[in-house]
Amino acid sequence: MSETVFTYAAPALKFGTGASGEIGHDLASYGARRILLVTDPGVAATGHPARIAEQVTARGLEVTTYDRVHVEPTDESMRDAVDFARDAGPFDAILAVGGGSSIDTAKAVNLLTTNPGDLMDYVNAPVGRAKPPTARLLPLVAVPTTTGTGAESTTICVLDVLSLHVKTGISHPALRPTLAVVDPALTVSQPTLVTAAGGMDILCHALESWTARWYADFDAKRPEQRVPYCGANPIADMWAEKAMTLLAGVFRDAVRDGGDVAAREQMAMAATFAGLGFGNAGVHIPHANAYPIAGRVRDFHPEGYPGVLVPHGMAVALTAPEAFRFTFEAAPERHVHAARLLDPSVEPGPDALPTALTGLMRDIGIPNGLAAVGYDAGDVDDLVAGAMQQQRLLATAPRSPTEEDLASVFVASMEHW
Ligand SMILES: NC(=O)c1ccc[n+]([C@@H]2O[C@H](COP(=O)([O-])OP(=O)(O)OC[C@H]3O[C@@H](n4cnc5c(N)ncnc54)[C@H](O)[C@@H]3O)[C@@H](O)[C@H]2O)c1
Numbered sequence: 001m002s003e004t005v006f007t008y009a010a011p012a013l014k015f016g017t018g019a020s021g022e023i024g025h026d027l028a029s030y031g032a033r034r035i036l037l038v039t040d041p042g043v044a045a046t047g048h049p050a051r052i053a054e055q056v057t058a059r060g061l062e063v064t065t066y067d068r069v070h071v072e073p074t075d076e077s078m079r080d081a082v083d084f085a086r087d088a089g090p091f092d093a094i095l096a097v098g099g100g101s102s103i104d105t106a107k108a109v110n111l112l113t114t115n116p117g118d119l120m121d122y123v124n125a126p127v128g129r130a131k132p133p134t135a136r137l138l139p140l141v142a143v144p145t146t147t148g149t150g151a152e153s154t155t156i157c158v159l160d161v162l163s164l165h166v167k168t169g170i171s172h173p174a175l176r177p178t179l180a181v182v183d184p185a186l187t188v189s190q191p192t193l194v195t196a197a198g199g200m201d202i203l204c205h206a207l208e209s210w211t212a213r214w215y216a217d218f219d220a221k222r223p224e225q226r227v228p229y230c231g232a233n234p235i236a237d238m239w240a241e242k243a244m245t246l247l248a249g250v251f252r253d254a255v256r257d258g259g260d261v262a263a264r265e266q267m268a269m270a271a272t273f274a275g276l277g278f279g280n281a282g283v284h285i286p287h288a289n290a291y292p293i294a295g296r297v298r299d300f301h302p303e304g305y306p307g308v309l310v311p312h313g314m315a316v317a318l319t320a321p322e323a324f325r326f327t328f329e330a331a332p333e334r335h336v337h338a339a340r341l342l343d344p345s346v347e348p349g350p351d352a353l354p355t356a357l358t359g360l361m362r363d364i365g366i367p368n369g370l371a372a373v374g375y376d377a378g379d380v381d382d383l384v385a386g387a388m389q390q391q392r393l394l395a396t397a398p399r400s401p402t403e404e405d406l407a408s409v410f411v412a413s414m415e416h417w
Contacts, residue, residue: 036089075162119170193365202267230280231282252360285406296383321413332350
């Protein structure tokens, strides 16, 4: 029997310039006294976390700061944060200030300071044991400083399991933040490439949830089988479409001039909208491919990021044009509609979305394909194997890819223009 039900869930949201000035009030309203603030060194250097901590302590609350979040967190870096919090706690609430790396680390800390065991008990199967939490988590206030991941709205936390060279995650409704505080003023200091990569993450969230398998095309679930990602549906569609329209208007401007406050505000709104959409519909092939692209990096050091990594949004973007060429036949009109929102001049057809995407990627300084971040034809089998492990995501694709299909996508993504 086919599914007839779709679901929608979201955190409470405070959006707008100055919203981060009210966090002390918000935390106090939860009855919290002792707060753990989680951030990374780059965000700490902007002064935003210290200013927020000051404003929270002015309300009579106590703030302890953990500022060692690893950019693109690993199992080791998350354990470091959890150990810190278990030693320094107990806390009444958690406050994440930063990009997806800080927010995801805060989710893991929240899980493992309220529930027993180790990270791998909760990590998605087959990499981990996928246990659900048994005890209630603390209130988590998430304050994004990037315009990208939507992690402030979602139920997942992403991590790199170093010993297995695999990126995976923990996914459970209990991880969703209690309150998302999106203050565009905090995002103005993002480096150019962080803006470009994060923006591609937003765009792919919107495109993948917009083109995801329709919720009614899945088998019917029992109530206890329902998962946060239920496939494309009328509510997620609204968020995705609006996010694409916002991006079409301002993405290039935000990258060209990071001080363009109006563009920053629209980017923050696009990130929020896309997060609310994909956080319920799900994402598919570009995100599945991004996990091995990021997880198997050898020596790519992007400007504006600390160390060797392929930033998440860049990893997602690198195979997106070819992934959408592959999915085109499952829903041609959706692909063309999205392409024309981004670039009204593209001709309808399988090339429409790849053309709109590569034109944008070129303009905003995303590398020209997998070869530019250090991969070659000899890596394709490994990349396919890594992507095939992401069955949770591939199940949301409107057209199920075989290993050969994914190999074709990776090969064609070595160079885009
Ligand atoms: N949980 C989810 O739903 C979800 C969704 C997508 C991605 N992710 C994960 O999120 C992570 C990526 O997060 P991200 O793209 O937001 O970036 P990030 O948190 O990794 O930060 C990227 C860099 O930008 C810096 N930075 C962040 N904000 C800044 C600011 N305002 N000013 C100056 N520098 C700033 C950071 O210090 C860091 O060096 C990845 O690990 C990815 O897998 C999670």
